[in-house]
Amino acid sequence: MVIEDKKVVLLHYTLTQGTEEGELIESTEGREPLGFIYGVGMMIPDFEANLKGLKAGDKFAFGIKAADAYGEYDESALVEVPKSMFEMEGKIPDGLLVQGNVIPLTDQQGNRFQGKVHSIQLETVMLDFNHPMAGVDLYFTGHVETVRDADPAELEHGHVHGPGGHHH
Numbered sequence: 001m002v003i004e005d006k007k008v009v010l011l012h013y014t015l016t017q018g019t020e021e022g023e024l025i026e027s028t029e030g031r032e033p034l035g036f037i038y039g040v041g042m043m044i045p046d047f048e049a050n051l052k053g054l055k056a057g058d059k060f061a062f063g064i065k066a067a068d069a070y071g072e073y074d075e076s077a078l079v080e081v082p083k084s085m086f087e088m089e090g091k092i093p094d095g096l097l098v099q100g101n102v103i104p105l106t107d108q109q110g111n112r113f114q115g116k117v118h119s120i121q122l123e124t125v126m127l128d129f130n131h132p133m134a135g136v137d138l139y140f141t142g143h144v145e146t147v148r149d150a151d152p153a154e155l156e157h158g159h160v161h162g163p164g165g166h167h168h
């Protein structure tokens, strides 16, 4: 059975930055495999395109440019806000405004989102709302562990059940 639409794919991968020798971003080796239903829009389209037609046991190695993954880094997604915005009972909590810290925020409509502290000035903080992987070229190596038909419940839920997927 080969990877095509509506198949469940379980695979192990190692994700590095730019090339196979690049900085390690994440890996499933030694953990549960990644499980997903192919062709239902869960994954980066280029990621799926590179896996099409593979079968259990096949290895893969391919790169995806940032623009085709999580997007280019966007300078306009840097927003300067007053430090006073983070005050709780008149005081900014210790350790909150630290460069690189990811801060959970809520907008006026109650939507939750995250901003990363990019830089800190005297009275203001520059928050970065880019995706953490924006501007990063991705490189995947790994192997396909399982290709099987998705069962009706999996197709209905849009995710894999059991190993590599949801346990419910």
Ligand SMILES: [Zn+2]
Pocket: 153, 154, 157, 159, 160, 161, 166, 168
């Ligand atoms: Zn489910």
